Amino acid sequence: MSSLPNLEGVDTPALLVDAEVLSANIARMAGLFTDRSQRLRPHAKTHKCAEIARMQMAAGAIGICCAKLSEAEALVSAGITDILITTPIIGNAKVARLVRLARHAAIKAVADSETCIRAYAMASEAHEIHLNVLIEVDVGQNRCGVRPGSSAFDLLELLSTFPSLRFCGLQGYQGAAQGIMAQDERFAANESALKSLLFTADLVRRRGYQIDVLTGGGSGSVEIDLQLGGLTELQPGSYVFMDTTYDRIQWGDPMSAPLFVPSLSVLTTVISRNDPKRAIVDVGWKALSSDAGLPRVKNRPDLRFDFAGDEHGVLQNVDGDAVKLEVGEQVELIPSHCDTTVALHDWLYVVRKGALEDRWLISARGCFQ
Amino acid sequence: MSSLPNLEGVDTPALLVDAEVLSANIARMAGLFTDRSQRLRPHAKTHKCAEIARMQMAAGAIGICCAKLSEAEALVSAGITDILITTPIIGNAKVARLVRLARHAAIKAVADSETCIRAYAMASEAHEIHLNVLIEVDVGQNRCGVRPGSSAFDLLELLSTFPSLRFCGLQGYQGAAQGIMAQDERFAANESALKSLLFTADLVRRRGYQIDVLTGGGSGSVEIDLQLGGLTELQPGSYVFMDTTYDRIQWGDPMSAPLFVPSLSVLTTVISRNDPKRAIVDVGWKALSSDAGLPRVKNRPDLRFDFAGDEHGVLQNVDGDAVKLEVGEQVELIPSHCDTTVALHDWLYVVRKGALEDRWLISARGCFQ
Numbered sequence: 001m002s003s004l005p006n007l008e009g010v011d012t013p014a015l016l017v018d019a020e021v022l023s024a025n026i027a028r029m030a031g032l033f034t035d036r037s038q039r040l041r042p043h044a045k046t047h048k049c050a051e052i053a054r055m056q057m058a059a060g061a062i063g064i065c066c067a068k069l070s071e072a073e074a075l076v077s078a079g080i081t082d083i084l085i086t087t088p089i090i091g092n093a094k095v096a097r098l099v100r101l102a103r104h105a106a107i108k109a110v111a112d113s114e115t116c117i118r119a120y121a122m123a124s125e126a127h128e129i130h131l132n133v134l135i136e137v138d139v140g141q142n143r144c145g146v147r148p149g150s151s152a153f154d155l156l157e158l159l160s161t162f163p164s165l166r167f168c169g170l171q172g173y174q175g176a177a178q179g180i181m182a183q184d185e186r187f188a189a190n191e192s193a194l195k196s197l198l199f200t201a202d203l204v205r206r207r208g209y210q211i212d213v214l215t216g217g218g219s220g221s222v223e224i225d226l227q228l229g230g231l232t233e234l235q236p237g238s239y240v241f242m243d244t245t246y247d248r249i250q251w252g253d254p255m256s257a258p259l260f261v262p263s264l265s266v267l268t269t270v271i272s273r274n275d276p277k278r279a280i281v282d283v284g285w286k287a288l289s290s291d292a293g294l295p296r297v298k299n300r301p302d303l304r305f306d307f308a309g310d311e312h313g314v315l316q317n318v319d320g321d322a323v324k325l326e327v328g329e330q331v332e333l334i335p336s337h338c339d340t341t342v343a344l345h346d347w348l349y350v351v352r353k354g355a356l357e358d359r360w361l362i363s364a365r366g367c368f369q
Numbered sequence: 370m371s372s373l374p375n376l377e378g379v380d381t382p383a384l385l386v387d388a389e390v391l392s393a394n395i396a397r398m399a400g401l402f403t404d405r406s407q408r409l410r411p412h413a414k415t416h417k418c419a420e421i422a423r424m425q426m427a428a429g430a431i432g433i434c435c436a437k438l439s440e441a442e443a444l445v446s447a448g449i450t451d452i453l454i455t456t457p458i459i460g461n462a463k464v465a466r467l468v469r470l471a472r473h474a475a476i477k478a479v480a481d482s483e484t485c486i487r488a489y490a491m492a493s494e495a496h497e498i499h500l501n502v503l504i505e506v507d508v509g510q511n512r513c514g515v516r517p518g519s520s521a522f523d524l525l526e527l528l529s530t531f532p533s534l535r536f537c538g539l540q541g542y543q544g545a546a547q548g549i550m551a552q553d554e555r556f557a558a559n560e561s562a563l564k565s566l567l568f569t570a571d572l573v574r575r576r577g578y579q580i581d582v583l584t585g586g587g588s589g590s591v592e593i594d595l596q597l598g599g600l601t602e603l604q605p606g607s608y609v610f611m612d613t614t615y616d617r618i619q620w621g622d623p624m625s626a627p628l629f630v631p632s633l634s635v636l637t638t639v640i641s642r643n644d645p646k647r648a649i650v651d652v653g654w655k656a657l658s659s660d661a662g663l664p665r666v667k668n669r670p671d672l673r674f675d676f677a678g679d680e681h682g683v684l685q686n687v688d689g690d691a692v693k694l695e696v697g698e699q700v701e702l703i704p705s706h707c708d709t710t711v712a713l714h715d716w717l718y719v720v721r722k723g724a725l726e727d728r729w730l731i732s733a734r735g736c737f738q
Contacts, residue, residue, distance in 0.1 A: 009462050011439070011738040045679060067680045068651075070380070087680060090640045090651070090697055093378050112641050115696040143677050144641040144649055151643075175678060271459045272481050272513040274520075280513055282437075282459070286712045287737040291654045291676070307660070308512050309544060310414060310708050311436045311456060311737060327484040328459055339679050343655045344713070346735050365735075366715050368656040368680060369380040 007349075007356045008330075012269040013283035015345040015362075016332065019352040021263035022240060023055070028259055029239050030059035032226060041065055041084060041215065043237030046339045048364035049348055050078030052240060063106065065215075065235045066364070069098055072107065074364035082106040084215065086171065086235065088116045088136065088144055094369075095119045099127045108132040108213070110171050112145050114158055121162035132168045133159060134213060137200050139172035139193040148172075148196035152204055160209075169213030170204070172197035173235070178220035183250040190221040191228060198230045219260065223252045241338040244296045265298050265332035266341065267349075268313065276322040279315040281331070286310045288333060289340035295333035305333055343368075376718075376725045377699075381638040382652035384714040384731075385701065388721040390632035391609060392424070397628055398608050399428035401595060410434055410453060410584065412606030415708050417733035418717055419447030421609060432475065434584075434604045435733070438467055441476065443733035451475040453584065455540065455604065457485045457505065457513055463738075464488045468496040477501040477582070479540050481514050483527055490531035501537045502528060503582060506569050508541035508562035517541075517565035521573055529578075538582030539573070541566035542604070547589035552619040559590040560597060567599050588629065592621045610707040613665045634667050634701035635710065636718075637682065645691040648684040650700070655679045657702060658709035664702035674702055712737075 033040045042056045045067040053064050053075060063082030066072040072083045088111055089098050101107055111117050111133055124131040135152050138145030146152050159165050174193035180186035201211050217225040219236040238246050241264035251259050266288050272280035284307055288295060297303040297315065308314045317323050335341035346365055350358040402409045411425045414436040422433050422444060432451030435441040441452045457480050458467050470476055480486050480502055493500040504521050507514030515521050528534050543562035549555035570580050586594040588605040607615050610633035620628050635657050641649035653676055657664060666672040677683045686692050704710035715734055719727040
């Protein structure tokens with residue numbers, strides 16, 4: 001792209017990704033699936049970016065996950081054609097869009113209520129398509145999903161009365177088990193979630209239903225889920241970017257290097273220096289998410305960041321010393337939560353060996369419907 | 370707009386504004402300035418919406434404030450032509466854009482460093498324009514601004530060596546004093562901030578400089594600032610929408626109705642009901658900001674909301690009882706922080722007497738540069 005400025009000319013605050021680290025994270029995740037029966041279907045809610053979805057598919061992913069219908073619509077428009085939408089889709093207008101989308105791409109939807117199943121059925125009949133549906137099971141998150149065990153039957157029996165719906169399998173995701181720092185505790189939590197799902201799957205199979213897909217898992221549980229087996233598809237998302245929350249967890253072998261490395265940062269410029277102990281930068285809540293806490297200052301362990309409003313942040317020395325930064329200097333911040341930070345930006349600036357290489361559209365930015 | 374759905378057909382999560390409450394808030398704020406020497410220049414960082422800026426101007430505002438250059442660019446493109454940009458603009462490429470913008474609109478910029486003043490001067494000389502500049506004074510927020518008192522002189526003397534720069538006055542904003550709940554404590558904090566600014570202004574005038582503009586204040590201090598006098602322009606923002614944070618503060622007369630009333634909400638749909646005590650809705654951190662805490666459920670004091678991830682929330686009964694809501698039902702949430710919630714959305718859906726009337730583009734959504 002000849003119109004790109006150099007990195008120093010990028011208007012801040014700006015979202016950067018280190019191209020080499022990103023590629024390494026994608027390759028390392030894909031590598032975990034070599035010679036395994038499980039398949040990788042990364043969650044695109046993290047990046048919302050068609051370029052990265054294509055990199056994941058090129059590395060062997062069988063498709064992607066999206067959190068919402070509009071996110072899937074944006075990525076189908078950008079050329080991604082195999083998508084599992086991981087949240088039940090409610091509302092007649094929305095479900096009509098779902099079945100229209102399913103004409104153009106291989107779409108799977110999840111359901112956990114009679115209302116949802118009936119709406120899927122009505123719309124797919126009206127549009128004369130077959131819709132692929134997974135039943136979501138609540139494996140401990142207390143969010144969406146039917147209770148593990150026989151409560152999936154009622155929905156499944158309702159589902160099977162509609163010829164336009166095709167039952168594919170079960171989804172069970174336990175988000176709270178992803179970020180547990182200690183590897184043994186994380187193992188136990190994910191094993192417990194998996195047991196709930198497999199127990200339910202077993203009951204469903206015994207009633208004569210075929211299960212093609214058992215999907216769940218995330219970046220924090222991928223090693224565990226691969227080791228335990230049972231899931232047919234895994235849906236990790238954050239591994240492409242990582243963040244300070246995920247970066248704290250212990251991987252399987254405490255002596256080895258972390259599996260995935262932070263590739264994402266927010267570039268910010270010092271705009272005010274009127275106190276020796278404080279440098280004011282041009283990023284606040286509107287360009288950096290705070291739901292998981294504070295970001296880490298990249299390559300500057302001497303500095304800590306605090307939010308100072310919608311559009312400002314403050315850098316201070318961790319020891320209370322003067323801050324060595326002039327007006328106009330820049331630092332990078334590693335977000336505490338990659339998904340919610342990416343969702344604030346329109347563009348992802350791609351950096352390779354410190355030089356700006358490209359910029360990618362966050363294709364599904366704002367697509368939370 | 371004939372293509373608008375009815376309110377029930379609006380895709381959720383969606384940002385709603387009650388048109389009548391919005392108009393009343395705008396009129397009430399404008400009314401406070403009747404027969405006053407102070408002028409109203411509302412901060413558009415709250416709404417980022419050209420339609421609302423036009424309503425504010427029509428009600429008597431002399432112009433608007435923007436937080437960032439790109440926000441001002443977006444609103445100039447949308448037809449707003451008198452803007453104070455309240456954050457120092459740093460970086461040669463950015464300053465070049467600033468002076469280009471100043472060709473098309475009445476722009477005032479703030480500065481608090483020699484680097485900033487020199488960049489403004491170089492660019493405005495190169496583009497052969499006169500740039501209006503205010504010196505920012507730190508009146509207690511510990512963010513941008515020179516120290517109160519004589520430290521403004523150095524910058525002012527530097528500024529006056531450049532014929533392309535025109536000194537307009539001083540800005541002093543104390544954000545932390547806006548949200549203090551108790552009216553007397555808020556009064557004291559704002560009086561203290563104002564004193565710092567007036568003290569500095571006095572010193573500056575005694576050195577022979579003319580001050581046309583003394584700007585500061587916010588929605589929480591507007592009554593206080595009008596009563597105290599001193600400021601020539603006030604820059605409240607949140608009053609158009611209000612939020613649960615601002616809605617907690619006491620106004621001047623504790624017996625009277627609040628000056629401003631919440632007009633903003635996020636419409637969300639129940640998507641899952643597998644636990645009698647929990648209703649899962651389709652809004653999480655990506656469509657509702659959490660930096661100021663939890664939203665309030667509108668007209669449903671029996672319910673409380675918690676975030677349940679990027680794209681999910683959970684509604685529970687405040688007494689622990691079962692939640693009476695079916696899949697597909699909708700509730701409105703009043704954000705805890707209007708500015709950061711608005712910044713997540715592309716559209717603002719305008720509701721009048723419960724019916725959808727229009728939708729307005731959030732013209733400067735994503736404009737945090």
